[in-house]
Amino acid sequence: MARGDVKTAGLKVRRGRAGNVAMGEERRLRSILDAALSAFARQGFTRTPVAEVAAAAGVASGTVIYHFQTKENLLAVLAWECLHLLWRECSGAASAAAPGPGRLTAYVEAFFDFLRREPDRILLLFKTEPMELSLGQVAPGLDIRTLWQATRMLLVNIFREIGEMDGQELPDPERLATALLAHVSGAAWLHLFFNESLDALRGSALDLAGRLARGSVRP
Amino acid sequence: MARGDVKTAGLKVRRGRAGNVAMGEERRLRSILDAALSAFARQGFTRTPVAEVAAAAGVASGTVIYHFQTKENLLAVLAWECLHLLWRECSGAASAAAPGPGRLTAYVEAFFDFLRREPDRILLLFKTEPMELSLGQVAPGLDIRTLWQATRMLLVNIFREIGEMDGQELPDPERLATALLAHVSGAAWLHLFFNESLDALRGSALDLAGRLARGSVRP
Amino acid sequence: MARGDVKTAGLKVRRGRAGNVAMGEERRLRSILDAALSAFARQGFTRTPVAEVAAAAGVASGTVIYHFQTKENLLAVLAWECLHLLWRECSGAASAAAPGPGRLTAYVEAFFDFLRREPDRILLLFKTEPMELSLGQVAPGLDIRTLWQATRMLLVNIFREIGEMDGQELPDPERLATALLAHVSGAAWLHLFFNESLDALRGSALDLAGRLARGSVRP
Amino acid sequence: MARGDVKTAGLKVRRGRAGNVAMGEERRLRSILDAALSAFARQGFTRTPVAEVAAAAGVASGTVIYHFQTKENLLAVLAWECLHLLWRECSGAASAAAPGPGRLTAYVEAFFDFLRREPDRILLLFKTEPMELSLGQVAPGLDIRTLWQATRMLLVNIFREIGEMDGQELPDPERLATALLAHVSGAAWLHLFFNESLDALRGSALDLAGRLARGSVRP
DNA sequence: GATGAATGAGCCTTCATTCAT
């Protein structure tokens, strides 16, 4: 994936032939996506008119539809992008770490870093509209639940790896992963909606991760 | 509060003089609230027309507005009710338990019982519309954030009590409460949106609660 | 017309048998009419909900309809009443004056007195809703145009009388009456909508009346 | 003001870029305004649904709102236009006449010509809704009362000019203007609502104007 | 007689989407 960091491939976005005009198509698409992200995350999908996104992006509202066909599709692309970025960060960090419990720490750190750096992207995922829409439309097998599962599978695999490493018979990796994911998701929720301190939450998540890895907390 | 379990007092709901007729006013209000709860929780607030709620409740759509003035107000009343019920369950269970760590267990059990019994009520609270609306309108000081804080304060107080009991110098009760709340909220989220097993989640939450009480997990 | 000054006879108003209860039916009807007059004159008919009139009158809105059948009918009764009162004042004053030009003066004075005393009643007549409604419903032959004509006929007859008195061959009494009526109506309009000084307008109307009577202005 | 007779400048009307298409934007706006004028003048503002105006104009009802934002704003634009046209006619005629009493005659003639040619425009101004709405919204300083005053000021200035010309010490020009305006307004009222003959009314107004100019009627 | 909860038709307005330019 040399050019165009953001993988939107497979999603229904209308694009012209490579290398083009004025504002630059790539840049135009980006500014629409960014405008939409910020508006959807803040006010919610249904409360944001296409015209508002268009205005914020500096294009005509026809242009938004021209590229994304549908307002819902715009949300789908956006949600997919958010989850993909999140997955990339976490998976990248985890696999860069040394095998073992360090991966868990790296995963959790990456999650909180992402949350701090791009709160809107997580906020968007907590909004329930993405869930309510059948994202199956966007790209088969890429609906939002599937992607969440992918994020979760990262954890499952890490726990499995840890279990296999020190043979200490960790309880069901599935349940361990779920427990940690619950903690981390809830932390993000409290942070985003109730302004709970990110650092405190990160601390408690890391602590839990450590103990889960050591088997000292039975999920 | 002998008769009329649900405390709706203070909220802007139009009611007739006490003790009246036909379908029973109380019953009519209830059926509207129930219809709205189920529809809002399932499809979301904005995607549910007033007419749909009315139809499900078996009344004319004018009737819904007659009683609640506004669709938003209906949501506000509902959100308030959900949060109040949740608070009542948890606080009731906790204070019925013997002082000490038992209260934490009772609290968590009550939360999961409520979640199992009335998933729609928690689901509604996770929908972001209630948050987006300024519920301050409904009744001053009763906005949804304030009510969440009340639920959280229950936990804080329990941790404080435990700390004082066995003098074992528990870390900041605020942070302990936040950690547990994050875990529990995230668990509900995973259950409601990803069908994670309620029992597994409950188990891990109880376990965490126990360890937090014993000071063996540092949040 | 001994008892019940206001002649509402012939209009569709539901009344009970004479001599009755609590607030007193007569008084209740009056308070509804008064509330309606003030609201209709100020905000207009269409912009005034029945419920508002009812509230201002201290009765239930069902009661308003119970007595007047229809919101439109309430307006009709009111408009009829206003015109009737105006006619009574002007005709009373004119016939009390000595035959001749003095009658004109008396008529004009009475009009302006009425306008000063009960501006809402004239205001109501200027609102166009009364005109837009087919007041024929209320009582046959009593629609608002007919009543205006009655007021105008007073003037015609006075001019005719003056013409016959001094045989000075006054121009068409119809036209004289119309000219004076135009002046007087316009004056009321300017006063009510543009706050023109009542005294200045009265002065110019009296002056015109005098000259018309003396034949020195040809309408 | 070469092209585009009607000065709508400054009013909140959404218009496309200059010089455009199909039905012609200008023509479309006109047809909406015309349809609205006729409907509002005949049935009144509140009794005319936007959909009816749209249908009469041959557009979708969304189009009406698209251009005028609000039904009220449509009325405001219309009322402003009517008053502006009236003012233009009268002021044009007056200033085209030779200085002196001839200006008064020209003014009155222009008023009655306008009334005959475009009765709906005067009718609309007599409807009370334009007055009830705060037209201040449309364009600051352009509310309907201010515009009426402008029309009145024309008369004041003419009387002042006459007074200065023949030094015959005319009474307060303000009051003279008010007297004539009352007469003329009342005449329009009687014509529009009671079908009084336009010619008779015009005659009496001209006569009055003449005598006021000559100082032979004291207002 | 009086009430007021309930009704439901009607209306203004929003807004995603289309399409001619």
Added chain:
DNA sequence: GATGAATGAAGGCTCATTCAT
């Protein structure tokens, strides 16, 4: 490709009127 005027279905809300009490 991009635009934005036009569309019209949809929806929240108002309010005159009904009717059971």
